[in-house]
Amino acid sequence: MVSPSSAPAALSIAGSDSGANAGIQADLLSFAANGVYGTTAISCLTAQNPRGVCAIQATDVEVLEAQIEQVLQYYPIRAIKTGMLFNEALILAVARKLERVPRLPLVVDPVSVATSGHPLLQDSALEALKVHLLPLASVLTPNLDEAKLLLGREISNPSEMERAALDLAKAYQAYALVKGGHLSNDDLVDVVATPDGQTHHFHQTRIHGIDTHGSGCTLSAAIAAQIARGQAIIDAIAKAREYLRACMETPVRLPTSPFINHLP
Secondary structure, eight states: OOOSSOOOEEEEEEEEETTSSSHHHHHHHHHHHTTOEEEEEEEEEEEEETTEEEEEEEOOHHHHHHHHHHHHHHSOEEEEEEOOOBSHHHHHHHHHHHTTOTTSOEEEOOOOBOTTSOBOBOGGGHHHIIIIIGGGOSEEOOBHHHHHHHHTSOOOSHHHHHHHHHHHHHHHTSEEEEBOTTSSSSEEEEEEEOTTSOEEEEEEEOOOSSBOTTHHHHHHHHHHHHHHTTOOHHHHHHHHHHHHHHHHHSOEEOSSOEEOOSOO
C-alpha cells in the first residue's frame, strides 16, 4: 500500500474498464498495492465486463495530450506504463509526449485483444505502435497473441517464446517479457529477454477457477510501480509476478465469478 510519507508516483496511459477488472482501474489498484501513488491519462472509455466489450470511445488527441502534460508538469513521476491505446492517432500523440521525457522508464503493455476476444487495437495502429512507441520502451509485456502480432509468426511452445523474447528485446533494445498464460498446459513459463541477449525463465503452475481478465494490466502496472520504487528491471518483474500470483490466489468472490483481488 502507499505509505503516507514520500511515495513515488507513476503514470498509466490506458483505457477505462467499466467493470474495473482491467485498464486504468486495475492499474491504480496495482500501483497502490505496490506502494506507488498512481496518476492517469485515459486513452479510451470502454463499456465492458469480463464477458465482452460492447462499446469503445477514443479520447480526443488534444485531451489525451493535455492529461499527460498536466501529470508530468506537477507530479514526481518515476515510471510510466501504457496499455490500451486503440488507434494510430493516440499512439502517435503518446509517443510525441514521451519522447520529451526519455529519462523515465516506460513499460509498454501492447494491448491488442481483450480476454473476451474483442479487438482493442485497430489494424491501422499496429505499425505506429511498432515504429513510434515500442522503441521508447524500457520493458515490453506481450502475451502470446500480442507477441505473434508484433513478430508476424506463430509462437506455440516455450522455445518459440524464448526466441520471440530475444527478437523483441534486440529489435527494441528493451527487456521483453513474453507471457505464457495462453499456452494450454498447466505448467506455465514466462520468458524475459534482456537487450544484451540474456534470458530468464519464470515457472509457475496454472491457477484454476478464477477469471483472469485484467491480469496483464495488473502485472504491467506492478512492474512500473516496482521500477518507480527503484527496483532493477529484472527484480521489478520478479516482484510484480509474485504480487499477481498473490492476487490470483486470494480472489474476490462475487456471485458472477472469482476475480483478481488487487489488494491481497
